[in-house]
Amino acid sequence: MDIxxxxxxxxxxxxxxxxxxxxxxxxxxxxxIADDDHLPLDELARSHVWVAADPGPVAWIAVVELDGHAHVEQVSVHPDHARRGIGARLLDHVQEWAAGRGLAGLTLTTFRDIPWNAPYYERLGFREVAELSPALAAVVAEEARRGLDPVKRVCLHRRIDNGVRKRY
Incomplete structure (x- = not known):
């Protein structure tokens, strides 16, 4: 699998x-949520996007820099390739990229109680953000404007220490 x-x-x-x-x-x-609009092409064009290819894309991740972090806008793995660690590999790739840019870590928003959302990311070393930065609060507000209930959502963070993934 090539990233x-x-x-x-x-x-x-x-x-x-x-x-x-x-x-x-x-x-x-x-x-x-299943029927929600996908990330628009213009947003993909403004983001840093990587694919996991086998040989063509089977998964991808889109990231923007936000408050000194690599903020994961979207990570998607085709169901035919799920449960093979591809999403974790994409996150690790982004973490290495972020470390090389001197960023503090990764952030993302996700559903709190969906097994393949927050619990999955927590197994990968992400932890809940205690206090939202203004930019992260704006992300949450935009999600709420789109109809996502902030009570069901959570902001997560995984920090970088000397370019090495830090699991809490």
Missing amino acids: RPARPDEFPLLQRIEDASGAPFRDFGMPE
């Missing part, structure tokens, strides 16, 4: 991977 920067011509495929990776939300009683 490499995404090419702009692959962005429509990445949207299809995101749509497919959202399907399990339907089985979890959250069809509105």
